[in-house]
Amino acid sequence: MKLATLNDGTRDGKLVVVSKDLSRCIAADNIARTLQIALDDWDRISPRLEALYAEIENGSAACQPFDEAQALSPLPRAFQWADGSAYINHVELVRQARNAEVPESFYSDPLMYQGGSDGFLAPHEDIPLGDPTWGCDMEGEVACITDDVPMGSSPADAADHIKLLMLVNDVSLRGLIPGELAKGFGFFQSKPASAFSPVAVTPDELGDAWRDNVIHHPLMVDYNDEPFGRAEVGQDATFNLADLVAHAAKTRKLGAGTIIGSGTISNKGEDGGPGKPVSEGGAGYSCIAEIRTIETIYDGEAKTPFMTVGDKVRVSMNDAEGNSIFGTIDQTVVAAK
């Protein structure tokens, strides 16, 4: 099934069930007022939401049009957002550009940071930028939402707790990252609010394209209305989403509504080296930092500037028939008021 949260003026929005083709929706108020409430009691509530979804699909439910522009992030605020870095190709490129090795442990022990979750941008909401020198970047990713995950869960057990899938634009302020990482406490000011796709879907919606806890479709990232990234999410994933959930749950249980992200999707080139731009037939990039890294490797310096006021990013994913699965994250950078 497909779920979304409409902006009704409240902080947590109103849960709706959305048709498979994203054209229609119906309020789920009588089942669960918000997505968090549904996740808090998922085993009991999700069958009722699935029943409503079936009614939408068989035409027996009275729907309203679904407008992505009215959607908030499926969880407009969440109790946990943790982002992995499963595509080590991205890390390899960054290290190659500065002639550094990738530690062997990175291939067995996932990188993960604790993100801010007190308020996410809506999928079509502007990205407020306080200072152009902060180096604003998009990061196109996929993410899952879990129910309660016991402490010490194995990846196999963790897989059973993946209840919904989404896309993410993990907004990053590249200019602030080196200083923050040098302090040793990880990202904070360099990771402002992220935006999630208008729709969250249960894994079964992906059919065969959800296997081994990885999505097998390209992630489409458009930058200023041009194709920028078409990286295959199912390729070059050192860790799958269940691995990342298990990593997060190693020393503590995870509460229902925990969001775990994949990190920037990144494919190697056909020759195993850096990937080519979409305009040259490659899979392109899911963030600007990666093309800048490749420019640095080949040309000695980065040429593509980071995002500034007026720049536009779209993140979406189509099924094999070309239909949008999650709706589109569609954002423009604006000067913060």
Add this chain to the structure above:
Amino acid sequence: MKLATLNDGTRDGKLVVVSKDLSRCIAADNIARTLQIALDDWDRISPRLEALYAEIENGSAACQPFDEAQALSPLPRAFQWADGSAYINHVELVRQARNAEVPESFYSDPLMYQGGSDGFLAPHEDIPLGDPTWGCDMEGEVACITDDVPMGSSPADAADHIKLLMLVNDVSLRGLIPGELAKGFGFFQSKPASAFSPVAVTPDELGDAWRDNVIHHPLMVDYNDEPFGRAEVGQDATFNLADLVAHAAKTRKLGAGTIIGSGTISNKGEDGGPGKPVSEGGAGYSCIAEIRTIETIYDGEAKTPFMTVGDKVRVSMNDAEGNSIFGTIDQTVVAAK
């Protein structure tokens, strides 16, 4: 006023207003079912809670006994928990023990990490430890809860958004910290669930002991029933709580119910060097790591072991008359099931 959240079997508990002497309480259901709901609309709801508090204090409200053991953390789960490191003395000692300098920027740019907030331990709840080699430690701290804080707020503006104060035991797994910090993404597995004091109080409850956005009372940390720390919170604070809130809000707004912590309270010794143990007339320590660091400086090696199964920690704070302000965090380490 003083507020607490009682365990009623729900994830977010039931908001109660507590008497100043912590002996009685009364349900605030009819005003706000949970503390988060109150914080979401604080300007409208807090006067009604204050009115109920006045009724408790003047004896006109029908109270029930308040039992700290029935309290959850005031926010049993939160949308944001970010912890600063305002007591640079602690950082100085850690660096001194390994002959490293403290970067000059640490005195003007606060250290802060994004913590997990999807589920906090109750104030009297056991600390589940998966592996004794993880090096379990307590960190005695103070924290504030804010309402909505605009992006780019100055410390002066941020001060107006500090609505409640609490104590914290920020449980840390010291054995996992070096590996995580070496990866560069900050703390994750090394910071399992924290516990907060049974009661959160409005700053006015502290009278003159709340000034310049710092609490001016000693934080009492007892370890295995012996006084371990009596550090003066108002002393050696490089940053106050408003500074830390402003730091968190530099690149993004903060949502209502954001919890910002002070970091481990740490006082210099009378001679400006490392502080002495309580048993030797000093202010002691708010975490085991600090005494281990001092042992390393003086004796070449750490002697005090980290916490393991059966070890007990209590964190509390008294007013000038010796009355408990926040109730007591009282936890025992147990083997994780």
